[in-house]
Amino acid sequence: xxxxxxxxxxxxxxxxxxxxxxxxxxxxxxxxxxxxxxxxSGAREGFGNTISGTDLIVGAPTGSVxxxxxxxxxxxxxxxxxxxxxxxxxxxxxxxxxxxxxxLGDSHRGYRVMGTNLDYFEHYKFGGGQxxxxxxxxxxDDLFDAVIGSEVARELGYTLDTPVTLSHGLGAADLGSGHxxxxxxxxxxxxxxxxxxxxxxxxxxxxxTAIHVGWETGAKNPLADTIPEEMIRSFDLTPxxxxxxxxxxxxKGTILTTRRAINxxxxxxxxxxxxxxxxxxxxxxxxxxxxxxxxxxxxVIAVGLVxxxxxxxxxxxxxxxxxxxxxxxxxxxxxxxxxxxxESGLVGFLGAVLGIALIHGLIAVLAPLLQAQYGVAxxxxxxxxxxxxxxxxxxxxxxxxxxxxxxxxxRRSLADGLSVRL
Amino acid sequence: MRQxxxxxxxxxxxxxxxxxxxxxxxxxxxxxxxxxxxxxxxSGKSTLLGLxxxxxxxxxxxxxxxxxxxxxxxxxxxxxxxxxxxxxxFQMFNLVPYLSVTGNVLLPLRFSPARRKAAGNDAEGxxxxxxxxxxxxxxxxxxxxxSDLSVGQQQRVAAARALIGAPKLIIAxxxxxxxxxxxxxxxxxxxxxxxxxxxxxLLFVSHDASLASLFTxxxxxxxxxxxxxxxxxxx
Numbered sequence: 001x002x003x004x005x006x007x008x009x010x011x012x013x014x015x016x017x018x019x020x021x022x023x024x025x026x027x028x029x030x031x032x033x034x035x036x037x038x039x040x041s042g043a044r045e046g047f048g049n050t051i052s053g054t055d056l057i058v059g060a061p062t063g064s065v066x067x068x069x070x071x072x073x074x075x076x077x078x079x080x081x082x083x084x085x086x087x088x089x090x091x092x093x094x095x096x097x098x099x100x101x102x103x104l105g106d107s108h109r110g111y112r113v114m115g116t117n118l119d120y121f122e123h124y125k126f127g128g129g130q131x132x133x134x135x136x137x138x139x140x141d142d143l144f145d146a147v148i149g150s151e152v153a154r155e156l157g158y159t160l161d162t163p164v165t166l167s168h169g170l171g172a173a174d175l176g177s178g179h180x181x182x183x184x185x186x187x188x189x190x191x192x193x194x195x196x197x198x199x200x201x202x203x204x205x206x207x208x209t210a211i212h213v214g215w216e217t218g219a220k221n222p223l224a225d226t227i228p229e230e231m232i233r234s235f236d237l238t239p240x241x242x243x244x245x246x247x248x249x250x251x252k253g254t255i256l257t258t259r260r261a262i263n264x265x266x267x268x269x270x271x272x273x274x275x276x277x278x279x280x281x282x283x284x285x286x287x288x289x290x291x292x293x294x295x296x297x298x299x300v301i302a303v304g305l306v307x308x309x310x311x312x313x314x315x316x317x318x319x320x321x322x323x324x325x326x327x328x329x330x331x332x333x334x335x336x337x338x339x340x341x342x343e344s345g346l347v348g349f350l351g352a353v354l355g356i357a358l359i360h361g362l363i364a365v366l367a368p369l370l371q372a373q374y375g376v377a378x379x380x381x382x383x384x385x386x387x388x389x390x391x392x393x394x395x396x397x398x399x400x401x402x403x404x405x406x407x408x409x410x411r412r413s414l415a416d417g418l419s420v421r422l
Numbered sequence: 423m424r425q426x427x428x429x430x431x432x433x434x435x436x437x438x439x440x441x442x443x444x445x446x447x448x449x450x451x452x453x454x455x456x457x458x459x460x461x462x463x464x465s466g467k468s469t470l471l472g473l474x475x476x477x478x479x480x481x482x483x484x485x486x487x488x489x490x491x492x493x494x495x496x497x498x499x500x501x502x503x504x505x506x507x508x509x510x511x512f513q514m515f516n517l518v519p520y521l522s523v524t525g526n527v528l529l530p531l532r533f534s535p536a537r538r539k540a541a542g543n544d545a546e547g548x549x550x551x552x553x554x555x556x557x558x559x560x561x562x563x564x565x566x567x568x569s570d571l572s573v574g575q576q577q578r579v580a581a582a583r584a585l586i587g588a589p590k591l592i593i594a595x596x597x598x599x600x601x602x603x604x605x606x607x608x609x610x611x612x613x614x615x616x617x618x619x620x621x622x623x624l625l626f627v628s629h630d631a632s633l634a635s636l637f638t639x640x641x642x643x644x645x646x647x648x649x650x651x652x653x654x655x656x657x
Contacts, residue, residue, distance in 0.1 A: 003532040007521075014520030322518055327477065329583065330505025330533035332498055414477075 008342035026351025029304030053125035068278035071244035081241035115208035137188035147188040206237035340406035348398020433483030461643030476500030509584025516580035537587025
């Protein structure tokens with residue numbers, strides 16, 4: 001066995017050039033497959049890490065995935081809101097420990113603006129229970145204070161005390177923003193979290209109300225900007241509605257009954273979701289696309305394996321003589337078979353090892369960049385079970401595929417006998 | 423009477439759908455003999471060697487090699503018999519291109535535990551001793567790629583490979599036809615010396631009748647092969 005393995009190794013070394021090309025082809029296909037897999041699991045992990053410690057998210061009735069997407073991931077928008085009295089009712093429930101109301105709908109240069117209260121900084125947790133931390137400054141205090149996420153600060157070059165104005169809706173920055181006469185002052189910059197929080201501008205709920213004074217009809221009253229700031233400050237700025245509410249419960253055990261109570265709320269219709277459950281539903285939706293991607297990259301591995309087959313098959317003609325020599329010196333047909341199977345297996349194994357090294361190297365170099373640019377967190381660290389499984393599968397598949405040229409060579413060597421043909 | 427190493431009786435062989443190539447009533451090689459088998463190309467020499475080496479099987483008749491009835495053995499037992507007891511030297515291109523000189527010499531030991539045992543614990547040393555006796559002792563030479571060796575050197579490497587592990591029968595199929603006269607005579611002398619020393623039998627096949635005197639016995643394939651005679655008569 002080892003005699004043949006070393007023979008296979010020597011034979012591969014003799015054909016270094018074409019063998020290395022084949023190994024590289026396999027390596028690239030394996031790296032692609034693992035890259036897709038790691039991006040997929042990284043995205044899942046990133047999504048899963050975005051919210052933690054929140055038992056329920058309450059909003060107006062919609063799809064549970066939709067509610068999760070707009071309340072936590074700042075994707076899409078709410079079609080309806082929850083009235084303030086209803087929010088107060090939920091906050092006052094005996095089984096509810098804390099609530100964080102949020103109001104969405106405005107933006108700043110492409111980044112979402114979220115109105116909330118100070119409880120947010122205390123109760124919103126991510127990445128398995130980490131609290132939001134301040135890189136600089138402190139939570140908003142004054143009506144026109146804002147706290148920005150790390151990416152907003154980095155991308156827009158904002159520091160503490162930079163004045164910012166908000167835009168109504170989610171439109172691009174320069175399309176006549178609407179709130180340009182109500183400038184905010186940055187009082188805090190959050191530490192990076194790797195979640196949508198990094199891309200959010202946080203203000204108080206009252207501020208959201210304040211900048212919409214004069215917008216009661218849904219569009220801006222031409223006189224809205226003439227109302228002086230002092231006058232606005234004297235108004236009752238309690239919000240009329242909130243977009244969603246993060247809820248923490250006194251006891252986790254009541255989660256299902258509390259959800260049921262909220263879902264069947266008499267009066268205003270409501271919807272409560274469990275973040276983990278909604279996330280699982282989201283994965284159900286995306287898993288089709290994930291599987292398609294994985295299938296495509298698995299096919300690329302198959303192409304890599306076929307390139308092993310091609311390289312060995314094309315070498316067989318010129319190796320006919322070598323096979324006869326081996327037979328003459330005592331190799332039995334199964335030795336010829338194993339020699340070629342081992343060659344194929346070695347190429348597959350080395351290709352997979354190189355591919356794994358390649359993707360881990362790439363991730364090590366590119367992960368910070370990808371995280372910053374796209375928010376996709378690649379799990380770093382030593383090769384894991386997935387890598388081992390791919391290594392095993394590719395090696396096994398290349399051993400199996402090697403049987404094709406191996407059978408050909410074995411049959412030929414039996415027919416050729418000792419008469420060495422040129 | 424000495425035990426025959428090769429004992430052929432009434433064998434007939436034809437390739438698929440081809441005419442009969444061999445029809446040999448009797449041919450034998452005794453232990454320790456160095457037999458010269460003369461035959462022009464196309465006379466069925468290589469086919470006969472294939473039968474003796476056990477990679478081909480005759481349609482009828484019997485071949486005993488080292489007392490074993492080849493036609494009664496399974497293909498894999500015939501392979502093992504060859505691996506353990508037969509060394510083969512071809513006309514040219516004898517060597518596996520990706521193995522070193524000593525790697526080529528040691529090749530049969532990979533496939534035969536019996537020859538591994540016979541070669542002793544220091545197989546590498548045994549390979550070097552054999553190469554040295556065949557005139558290949560230069561360290562630099564041994565380090566070269568086998569394809570960079572001269573044909574004469576390659577043939578001597580092939581001879582060392584056939585001899586390692588003390589097989590009882592050496593089959594040489596036109597091993598000198600690519601060599602010049604000087605190299606040819608020296609090759610045969612060295613090979614004969616080694617065969618004699620190890621007590622093996624040698625079956626040396628060539629079309630060159632002038633070599634016959636260098637062997638203990640010479641046989642003309644045309645004289646023992648009735649298939650040839652018939653073809654000749656028909657022509």
